[in-house]
Amino acid sequence: MDLNETSEESAFRAEARAWLEANVPTSPLPSFDTEEGFALHRVWEKKLYEGRWSAVSWPVEYGGRGADYIKWLIFEEEYYRAGAPGRVNQNGIFLLGPTIMEVGSEEQKEKFLPSMASSEIVWGQAWSEPNAGSDLAGIRSKATRDGDDWILNGQKIWASRAVWADWCFGIFRTDPTADRHRGLTFILCPLDLPGITVRPIAQLDGDTGFAEIFFDDVRVPVANTLGEENKGWNVAMATAGFERGVSLRSPARFSEAVIRLIHLWRTYADPTDTALSDAVTDVWMQAEGYRLHTYQTVTGMLEGRPIGAEASLNKIFWSEMDVRIHEIALQILGPEAERMEGPFERWVDGFLFSLSGPIYAGTNEIQRNIIADRVLQLPKGM
Amino acid sequence: MKFSFTEDQRLFASGLRDLLANECTPAHVREAWEHHTGHLPELWSRLAEMGVLSMLVPESAGGMGGTLLDAILLFQELGRAGVPGPVLEHMAVAAPALANTSWGPSLVDGSQIATLWVDNSPYVAHAQVADLVLRNDAVITGFSSTDVHGLDGGRQLFTISGGTETSASAGVFGLPASDVMALASAAYLIGASERMIEVAAEYARQREQFGKPIGSFQAVKHLMSDALLKVEFAKAPTYRAAWSASTGAETAVRDISMAKALASEAAYRASRSTMQVHGGIGYTWEADLQLWMKKSWALMRAYGDATFHRRRVGASVLSK
Numbered sequence: 209m210d211l212n213e214t215s216e217e218s219a220f221r222a223e224a225r226a227w228l229e230a231n232v233p234t235s236p237l238p239s240f241d242t243e244e245g246f247a248l249h250r251v252w253e254k255k256l257y258e259g260r261w262s263a264v265s266w267p268v269e270y271g272g273r274g275a276d277y278i279k280w281l282i283f284e285e286e287y288y289r290a291g292a293p294g295r296v297n298q299n300g301i302f303l304l305g306p307t308i309m310e311v312g313s314e315e316q317k318e319k320f321l322p323s324m325a326s327s328e329i330v331w332g333q334a335w336s337e338p339n340a341g342s343d344l345a346g347i348r349s350k351a352t353r354d355g356d357d358w359i360l361n362g363q364k365i366w367a368s369r370a371v372w373a374d375w376c377f378g379i380f381r382t383d384p385t386a387d388r389h390r391g392l393t394f395i396l397c398p399l400d401l402p403g404i405t406v407r408p409i410a411q412l413d414g415d416t417g418f419a420e421i422f423f424d425d426v427r428v429p430v431a432n433t434l435g436e437e438n439k440g441w442n443v444a445m446a447t448a449g450f451e452r453g454v455s456l457r458s459p460a461r462f463s464e465a466v467i468r469l470i471h472l473w474r475t476y477a478d479p480t481d482t483a484l485s486d487a488v489t490d491v492w493m494q495a496e497g498y499r500l501h502t503y504q505t506v507t508g509m510l511e512g513r514p515i516g517a518e519a520s521l522n523k524i525f526w527s528e529m530d531v532r533i534h535e536i537a538l539q540i541l542g543p544e545a546e547r548m549e550g551p552f553e554r555w556v557d558g559f560l561f562s563l564s565g566p567i568y569a570g571t572n573e574i575q576r577n578i579i580a581d582r583v584l585q586l587p588k589g590m
Numbered sequence: 591m592k593f594s595f596t597e598d599q600r601l602f603a604s605g606l607r608d609l610l611a612n613e614c615t616p617a618h619v620r621e622a623w624e625h626h627t628g629h630l631p632e633l634w635s636r637l638a639e640m641g642v643l644s645m646l647v648p649e650s651a652g653g654m655g656g657t658l659l660d661a662i663l664l665f666q667e668l669g670r671a672g673v674p675g676p677v678l679e680h681m682a683v684a685a686p687a688l689a690n691t692s693w694g695p696s697l698v699d700g701s702q703i704a705t706l707w708v709d710n711s712p713y714v715a716h717a718q719v720a721d722l723v724l725r726n727d728a729v730i731t732g733f734s735s736t737d738v739h740g741l742d743g744g745r746q747l748f749t750i751s752g753g754t755e756t757s758a759s760a761g762v763f764g765l766p767a768s769d770v771m772a773l774a775s776a777a778y779l780i781g782a783s784e785r786m787i788e789v790a791a792e793y794a795r796q797r798e799q800f801g802k803p804i805g806s807f808q809a810v811k812h813l814m815s816d817a818l819l820k821v822e823f824a825k826a827p828t829y830r831a832a833w834s835a836s837t838g839a840e841t842a843v844r845d846i847s848m849a850k851a852l853a854s855e856a857a858y859r860a861s862r863s864t865m866q867v868h869g870g871i872g873y874t875w876e877a878d879l880q881l882w883m884k885k886s887w888a889l890m891r892a893y894g895d896a897t898f899h900r901r902r903v904g905a906s907v908l909s910k
Binding site: 579 | 827908910
């Protein structure tokens with residue numbers, strides 16, 4: 209164990225810091241869940257790509273730096289420290305990209321990865337359906353083979369970024385006679401094809417961060433299949449495992465939020481209120497604990513111990529921590545916490561967004577079931 | 591940056607786990623309780639032979655020359671087995687602190703037993719079986735002890751009086767004894783928590799109600815998952831604290847406090863949830879669960895409880 213950075217890691221950190229200090233927009237961009245904000249975030253992603261910072265852990269040939277997971281964490285720390293914009297193509301770069309690298313064909317890698325790294329193509333995700341939420345294997349949207357094409361029909365919902373995204377990825381039922389978890393296929397689909405209707409859904413904060421997608425005889429080439437036909441569940445679970453495990457919410461996001469919370473506490477709170485100072489200390493420990501836990505996980509991955517079902521622990525931990533951080537901030541803000549706009553709007557909006565964390569990417573109740581079944585080896589059942 | 595243990599560190603810990611699986615079963619722990627000594631002499635000898643008791647004693651004084659980082663997984667294994675007696679006090683503080691005194695050799699080979707009297711408690715754990723008590727500034731021998739009836743049969747509590755004092759220092763590795771004990775206890779509590787969760791998971795797989803194993807019910811699954819969550823997220827902070835203490839990091843005391851606060855709360859949560867999963871049997875003397883529950887309830891308060899340690903962390907991170 210050596211928790212000091214190597215000189216190479218420190219040099220990498222310094223390089224990232226210098227680039228970010230020179231390039232991060234001086235005033236925050238509008239939310240990427242607005243049309244204007246989405247466009248500005250795409251411009252920012254292109255700039256990141258040109259500096260080779262958009263996908264640091266990817267191989268150099270696809271626009272990355274071949275950085276290991278430790279360096280990826282260091283980059284994330286610098287990124288949040290710099291107050292840089294949210295990642296509008298997160299679904300692509302952190303979820304789909306690694307999956308394509310794992311199961312995609314050479315042709316697919318060349319076609320999709322560089323345009324993803326540069327955000328020339330921004331990706332939305334299309335997992336859930338009106339009747340397949342927590343019970344994701346209940347997917348009914350179909351892909352029917354017709355020569356070299358799939359014909360897609362059905363409806364997806366809660367499709368993140370889909371309102372302004374260029375392409376989406378999702379799973380479709382291709383063998384209606386197979387078991388629920390079989391007969392599904394992972395398909396990549398442009399969102400501007402005939403037969404596609406995207407209907408924005410306003411979130412709790414009023415922005416349209418997700419959408420419904422209706423597929424009505426949409427024709428896509430069979431070449432857009434990712435992984436094997438009828439093995440889409442396995443491909444999707446590889447993505448979901450990585451999402452829950454490490455990449456979706458890197459620790460730096462919370463460490464930075466807690467630094468802002470401590471600043472808020474120092475500026476506005478009554479320091480003799482020990483219940484409040486205990487609460488602030490507690491979330492500092494949570495953020496620090498999540499950071500340490502992630503470094504331990506990532507070291508294990510580098511040493512050949514891949515992350516398994518225990519990834520679900522991470523998802524519960526960070527999502528509940530995020531809610532707690534914002535609850536405490538709103539408690540400190542008092543009457544200001546009632547305003548959607550004003551000097552503290554980031555905390556109020558952040559609170560609303562934090563409430564989605566225990567729901568998206570598999571509800572925390574589903575994660576608890578996964579931990580009980582696969583880590584604690586309790587019997588299956590509801 | 592590398593957050594993992596060496597092969598040697600892992601192998602030593604798994605060797606200790608194997609030893610304890612045979613030599614410190616729940617039946618052995620009950621035996622220590624029933625003798626009202628809270629101590630297992632045979633096990634003590636085996637721990638001395640294996641080098642566990644002298645892990646932190648310098649090689650020049652006949653010990654293993656390990657660091658707190660080398661010892662942290664051993665503390666955790668001791669907790670998994672619920673090892674009774676003054677093993678943490680002897681191993682983590684007394685033996686290394688007194689290594690270069692006339693007591694050194696007998697503490698290394700385990701022929702004499704040492705325990706601690708830390709500043710924040712009127713009581714001395716394990717005094718009845720101890721040959722000497724190390725206080726902050728002195729070694730006390732030839733004392734008489736009065737049983738004050740500790741909750742944990744493997745950690746009997748006493749007041750002591752009389753005896754001869756010899757000046758000595760209980761500080762080790764540049765840290766006060768109570769902080770080294772807070773670190774060792776944090777790891778012990780993590781091991782005890784893991785074991786409680788394993789025992790309850792096994793019970794939930796076997797016990798049937800409504801025609802099904804109770805572990806198939808979500809209410810039970812979620813109790814168990816939440817208990818595991820707290821334990822898993824106390825581990826990395828505890829290992830980091832051991833690294834900080836071993837390397838003399840400026841943040842060592844803060845890091846130890848973070849570990850003890852998190853491990854104490856994790857152990858309490860584990861004790862509550864696993865007892866609940868056991869139902870009525872969890873409230874009996876017969877269920878082995880009490881061996882780790884009571885140890886948890888004792889150690890979560892010893893050497894500073896979660897509130898004390900959280901406030902020490904707060905004093906460090908909230909100040910400008």
